[in-house]
Amino acid sequence: MDKKTDALLSKMLKNWVNKQSPPDNGRARLLWEAAQASRSKFDLSALRLFPQHKAFSSSYSNDWPQTLFTWINENSFQLRIQARLS
Amino acid sequence: MSTCLEKKEATSDSNLIMSLQAGSLDALGLLYDRHRGLVFRTAIAITGDAEAAADLLHDVFLRLHRFASHVDPKRPLEPWLYRMTTNLSYTWVKRRQRWLRPLEDVADWLVGTHKDTPAYQAEMDDSWRQVQQAVSSLPLSHRGVVVLYYVNDLSLQEISEILDIPVGTVKSRLHYGRQALKQSLGLMAGEILPDLQYEFT
Numbered sequence: 001m002d003k004k005t006d007a008l009l010s011k012m013l014k015n016w017v018n019k020q021s022p023p024d025n026g027r028a029r030l031l032w033e034a035a036q037a038s039r040s041k042f043d044l045s046a047l048r049l050f051p052q053h054k055a056f057s058s059s060y061s062n063d064w065p066q067t068l069f070t071w072i073n074e075n076s077f078q079l080r081i082q083a084r085l086s
Numbered sequence: 087m088s089t090c091l092e093k094k095e096a097t098s099d100s101n102l103i104m105s106l107q108a109g110s111l112d113a114l115g116l117l118y119d120r121h122r123g124l125v126f127r128t129a130i131a132i133t134g135d136a137e138a139a140a141d142l143l144h145d146v147f148l149r150l151h152r153f154a155s156h157v158d159p160k161r162p163l164e165p166w167l168y169r170m171t172t173n174l175s176y177t178w179v180k181r182r183q184r185w186l187r188p189l190e191d192v193a194d195w196l197v198g199t200h201k202d203t204p205a206y207q208a209e210m211d212d213s214w215r216q217v218q219q220a221v222s223s224l225p226l227s228h229r230g231v232v233v234l235y236y237v238n239d240l241s242l243q244e245i246s247e248i249l250d251i252p253v254g255t256v257k258s259r260l261h262y263g264r265q266a267l268k269q270s271l272g273l274m275a276g277e278i279l280p281d282l283q284y285e286f287t
Binding site: 002005006008009010012013014015016017018019020021022023026027029030031033034035037038 | 109111114115118119122123126127130131136139140143144147148151152213214217218221232233236237239264267268271273
């Protein structure tokens, strides 16, 4: 008996769902956004591949809060320039 | 014949996923063309909202693009798409219940009788609305199972794997979902569809 019910419900639900269709511009919108995402991913990787900042030195680990603060100060300017150029 | 087979092989989901992992947007487009119906149907059946389903379709494929490296090309893509679609649809429904529904009710109240206008009525014909209301009135967990079973023709085992729940739970949710739908859609009366006698495991 389930089979009859299932067949009927399946048909009803499919008819209902098939009354609507995906938007026509969906593909173009998706590819545009994916391209944007790829581009920003590429830019970030370029930043990582060619870092123009000084490496965080572990030799100053005894005074790490001060070292970290100095490192951020020194490199934030460089990173901002890099971001504007890319 | 062999060229046809080679072409088919080249555009298999597995190869397209590998191309996508290598950064090909063409592969993403082909996968979208191939599977958008599946994702859209599932999303609209769970949310009951065409606009939301269109947004979810977009989100699912954007996530496929973003997380392509985590998708195993050796395994079928459909279960991944179903899982992502049901999860995002659940989130949408929960958010709507929490925030948007009360706001929409207030907006309707302020605007007046928008839902009584002929345009709205024409948009939502009776049978469509009945089915939508019947599905929307199901608890969310039952709705997912019902949609995957009736709309997407998946087996109990497949649903169990997609939703990560035991097969017994799928059966019981399907049973209650079926009963509720029968009642909502007025299928209880009549000799064609007598009471269900579902066997539990």
